[in-house]
Amino acid sequence: MTVIYERVALIGLGLIASSMAHAMRRCGSAREIVGTARSAETRKVAAEIGLCDHIVESAADAVADADLVVLCVPVGAMGAVAEEIAPHLKPGCTVTDVGSVKRAVFDAVTPHLPDNVTFIGGHPMAGTEHSGPRSGFAELFDDRWCLIVPSEDAAPEAIQTLISYWESLGSKCAQMEMDHHDLVCAVVSHAPHLIAYTMVGVADDLSRVTDSEVVNFSAAGFRDFTRIAASDPTMWRDVFLTNKDATLEILGRFTEELFALQRAIRQGDGEHLHDYFTRTREIRRGIIEAGQDTAAPNFGRAPGGQT
C-alpha cells in the first residue's frame, strides 16, 4: 500500500482513533502516527500498548507538521479542540473528524480554522459498545461505510485523498450533504439509540421484575437493546444535544406510530399488527442483501449461545 499522508495526527484516543491507528498500521497508508488525548491515563495506556509512533501531551503539539488531523473527541468538544490547534496547523493540511453529527461539528470547528487548511467532515459508520484506547481493532472499518461531508469550498483533490485514505482503512465511502447526513443518522442511529436507552432504563426501574430476571431472561430481544444502550455516555449525550432537531422529529414520528400500534393491541386489531410486522420483515431482507449484516440465525451469534 502506498503512503497517502506522511503524518497523521489523532486527537482523542478512544475506540475510533485506536481502530484507525491499528488499521493504518495494517495498510501502511500513513508514514507516521501521532496521538494525543486529554486524559493522562489514556495517553499512558496508549503509550504502553504502542498505539502510535508518538504520544504527545497536547493537541497543539500533535498537529505540528501533520498532513491529516483527525478530531476523534466527542462532538461537544470539537470546537474547543479546533480553537486550540488552529495556530499550529501546517498550511495545506486537511482537518477531518469522526463525529456522528456533521452540521454541529462544521459550525463549531470551521470558524477557528485558517484559510490555508481544508476542513472535510467524516463519519465512519462503525462502532462497538466499548470505548477507550484498548478497545480498537484494525478490522473495525472493513466493509463499513464512511460518510464524507465536505464543506462547499473544499478542493476536489483534498476530498479524493481523504476518500482514498478511508478506503485504505477498509471503508466504503459515500459523499453526503451535511443536513441530509444528520437526518439519515437520526433515523438509522440516533433515534434507535435513544429508544434502546429508554427501554433499558424502564426495565431497570421496574421493581416487580427483579434485576436478575431482566438479566437472566434477556435473550429474547432485550439483549440487543442493552448492547446499544451500553455505548459511551458522553459521546451519545453530545450526539443528542447537537442533532436535536432531526432526532426530535424522528422520535415524534416514532411515538405517533407506537401509539397506533398500542391502539391496535388494545382494540385487538390483529390484522393491523400482522400487516405491519410483515412489512418490517422486508427491510431486514434488504439489509442482508446489502451485505450490512448476516442471515445466520440466533441473531448473528454462534449457534448454541456459546458466544
Next chain:
Amino acid sequence: MTVIYERVALIGLGLIASSMAHAMRRCGSAREIVGTARSAETRKVAAEIGLCDHIVESAADAVADADLVVLCVPVGAMGAVAEEIAPHLKPGCTVTDVGSVKRAVFDAVTPHLPDNVTFIGGHPMAGTEHSGPRSGFAELFDDRWCLIVPSEDAAPEAIQTLISYWESLGSKCAQMEMDHHDLVCAVVSHAPHLIAYTMVGVADDLSRVTDSEVVNFSAAGFRDFTRIAASDPTMWRDVFLTNKDATLEILGRFTEELFALQRAIRQGDGEHLHDYFTRTREIRRGIIEAGQDTAAPNFGRAPGGQT
C-alpha cells in the same frame, strides 16, 4: 443419555419444534418423535429432511400414544389444537407448549383437557428471526433458559420429568408463576419487539430518507432493530393480543420515560442524559456477567464485518 419420554408428539413444525427435534436426536431423550403441521407444505418439507420419525396428517393422529405432547403453534391457535387432540390423548401423558405467553395459553388449553392428563406450560427463551421447519438447529436451547409454568394441580413428578427433558435439550430451567411470567416477558421481550417493529416501520415510511440509505447505513444501531423486527408476524401478533395488559403497561412506562428524555434533549439538559446513559450501561455489564451474551466487540459480530 437415558430416554425420558418414549414418544414425543410435536404439534406445529416451526423454528422451535424443529430445533427440539434436532436436539432430541442429539441427546436421545425421546425414543420416537412424531410431528405434524397444519400446512401440507410444511409436512412435506419436514418429511424430506427427515425431521421426525413419523410425520402424520393431523394433530389427533400425532398425539396417539404420546407420553409428551408439545404444542408448538402460535399462541392464538393453542385452544383449537387442544380441543382437537383432547379425545385422543394417552391417559397419564403430559401436555406442554412453547408459547411466549402463559396465562392466555393456560386459559385456552386446559378447559379442553381430560382430568387424566397433566398440563404444564413451557417457554424456551430462545429463538432466531427465522421460521419454518428448515430453520431449526440442535443447539438453539443450549445454555438458554426454559421457563416452566405448571398449573397448580400438576404432580411434582410430572414437572420434574419435563424439567429433565428440557435440560436434556440443553436448557437451564426455572419455575415461574403464570402472571409474573407474562410481566417479565413483557419487559424483556414483548415491549422490545413492539418498539423495534415501530422504529423499523418509521424508517420505512420516511420518504426523505431513501430505502437504500436506511439499508446501507444500518450498521449503527438500526440493524439490531431490523433483526428483531424480522421475527415471525403471526407469532408476534398473537403474543401482543394475548399479553395485552402487561405489554400496554410496559409500553406506557416506556413512553413516559421517552418523553422525559425528549424533554432533556429539547432543553439541552446534558447532565440528565449522561446520568441516564451511565445507568443503562450497568445493566449490560450484568447481562455479560450472567453469561447471556458475549462481551466481544462489534456488537457480537465477527470483527471486520465479514459476517
